[in-house]
Amino acid sequence: xxxxxxxxxxxxxxxxxxxxxxxxxxxxxxxxxxxxxxxxxxxxxxxxxxxxxxxxxxxxxxxxxxxxxxxxxxxxxxxxxxxxxxxxxxxxxxxxxxxxxxxxxxxxxxxxxxxxxxxxxxxxxxxxxxxxxxxxxxxxxxxxxxxxxxxxxxxxxxxxxxxxxxxxxxxxxxxxxxxxxxxxxxxxxxxxxxxxxxxxxxxxxxxxxxxxxxxxxxxxxxxx
Numbered sequence: 001x002x003x004x005x006x007x008x009x010x011x012x013x014x015x016x017x018x019x020x021x022x023x024x025x026x027x028x029x030x031x032x033x034x035x036x037x038x039x040x041x042x043x044x045x046x047x048x049x050x051x052x053x054x055x056x057x058x059x060x061x062x063x064x065x066x067x068x069x070x071x072x073x074x075x076x077x078x079x080x081x082x083x084x085x086x087x088x089x090x091x092x093x094x095x096x097x098x099x100x101x102x103x104x105x106x107x108x109x110x111x112x113x114x115x116x117x118x119x120x121x122x123x124x125x126x127x128x129x130x131x132x133x134x135x136x137x138x139x140x141x142x143x144x145x146x147x148x149x150x151x152x153x154x155x156x157x158x159x160x161x162x163x164x165x166x167x168x169x170x171x172x173x174x175x176x177x178x179x180x181x182x183x184x185x186x187x188x189x190x191x192x193x194x195x196x197x198x199x200x201x202x203x204x205x206x207x208x209x210x211x212x213x214x215x216x217x218x219x220x221x222x223x224x
Contacts, residue, residue: 003023065088068126072110092126130167135170138177147189182219
């Protein structure tokens with residue numbers, strides 16, 4: 001088996017160390033302690049985060065979608081495939097190095113997704129983007145950390161707490177959708193969504209594109 005090769009290291013704003021590794025054609029982004037955040041082998045649930053939402057926005061000719069977290073671009077590319085020509089896809093990424101890695105190392109993964117005229121990449125905190133918006137987005141897709149529990153950044157709790165969820169609701173258009181990816185189910189988060197003015201649906205999806213592998217959770221919360 002080929003060995004993993006360490007390509008790059010980045011430090012997130014709150015001090016967390018991220019490492020980019022490659023093995024053959026496969027890429028992995030891990031925390032400094034070795035915990036894997038994302039892999040180019042597994043993209044099913046990240047793609048579902050976008051496709052499930054865009055299916056529900058099919059009647060909107062020019063949806064405006066905010067994607068929290070660039071990652072390896074799986075959610076973005078799935079949104080591009082499903083979104084109409086007049087859509088706007090805004091990607092908010094807090095770690096500048098990830099955008100650099102996308103073009104400098106992972107071109108085979110990202111392809112030409114970042115050159116799509118519908119796409120705007122903004123470097124910064126998606127929470128700040130949400131708090132600055134008022135009835136702007138038809139959908140907000142959050143693939144930040146490992147879900148509502150928060151793994152990498154303590155500040156991610158502000159996205160998933162009651163204040164963060166109320167801010168997300170204000171940022172959405174009527175019947176807009178907040179979609180949240182998580183590595184695990186969390187009944188308490190479902191209740192918080194309901195208390196924050198959302199109609200809540202939780203779906204279990206496979207991590208990979210096949211019917212095998214771990215299951216992840218996607219919340220689809222519609223602004224009531």
